[in-house]
Amino acid sequence: MSGNLQTVAFMQRIGNLKAGDPLLQRLARQIVLEAGVPSHFYADESFAIGQFVQSQVRYSRDPEGYEQLQDPALMVADIQNGQAQGDCDDMALLTATLLLAIGHTPYFRVVRYTDDGTNKSPFEHIYVVDYEANQGGDQQRIVIDCIIKDQPIGYEVRQASGQEIPA
Numbered sequence: 605m606s607g608n609l610q611t612v613a614f615m616q617r618i619g620n621l622k623a624g625d626p627l628l629q630r631l632a633r634q635i636v637l638e639a640g641v642p643s644h645f646y647a648d649e650s651f652a653i654g655q656f657v658q659s660q661v662r663y664s665r666d667p668e669g670y671e672q673l674q675d676p677a678l679m680v681a682d683i684q685n686g687q688a689q690g691d692c693d694d695m696a697l698l699t700a701t702l703l704l705a706i707g708h709t710p711y712f713r714v715v716r717y718t719d720d721g722t723n724k725s726p727f728e729h730i731y732v733v734d735y736e737a738n739q740g741g742d743q744q745r746i747v748i749d750c751i752i753k754d755q756p757i758g759y760e761v762r763q764a765s766g767q768e769i770p771a
Contacts, residue, residue, distance in 0.1 A: 608727040611671060612712050612769050615697045619771050622676045623704035631680055632702040644739035646708065647746060653702045654732070654748035654757035657695055663751045664689040676701040692730050695750040699732045700771035710734045713747075715766035733768055 622628055632653065639652035660683045666672045674694045682688035690698070696712055703710045711734070714727040731749035747760040 632705040646736035650734040658750040662689040710771040711768040715763040719764035
């Protein structure tokens with residue numbers, strides 16, 4: 605389990621560093637503009653970013669026994685070339701970085717679908733959760749699991765256990 609949390613800690617550092625990249629900031633703003641999100645509709649921004657990553661990045665597993673993590677800026681270049689692919693941690697890192705780039709405070713949610721009762725088994729999946737509200741509305745918990753291609757952003761698969769860690 606400590607290996608999972610070390611990966612999340614690395615993702616936090618990369619996401620916060622890359623959130624200041626002008627390319628990623630421009631892309632995040634472009635996504636919400638093209639989605640027609642009005643000013644101060646932060647929950648809708650979260651949905652727009654999630655839908656973008658969900659539709660633009662093909663799910664692809666890491667090789668067995670290797671944990672690879674892609675640089676969000678390189679993933680954006682792959683998106684622009686129509687060749688973007690990655691696993692859950694790649695999509696979660698890109699999503700969180702884009703959200704951070706426009707002032708959100710997302711969380712990485714690490715989950716287990718099976719549990720041995722000790723909460724010491726490794727996490728099996730990671731995605732982003734954002735807590736935002738639209739102007740005049742109540743705060744929402746927005747699940748952004750971009751590897752699920754046949755469900756809308758907001759859908760969450762039932763899990764045995766998990767935790768949310770600030771991105």
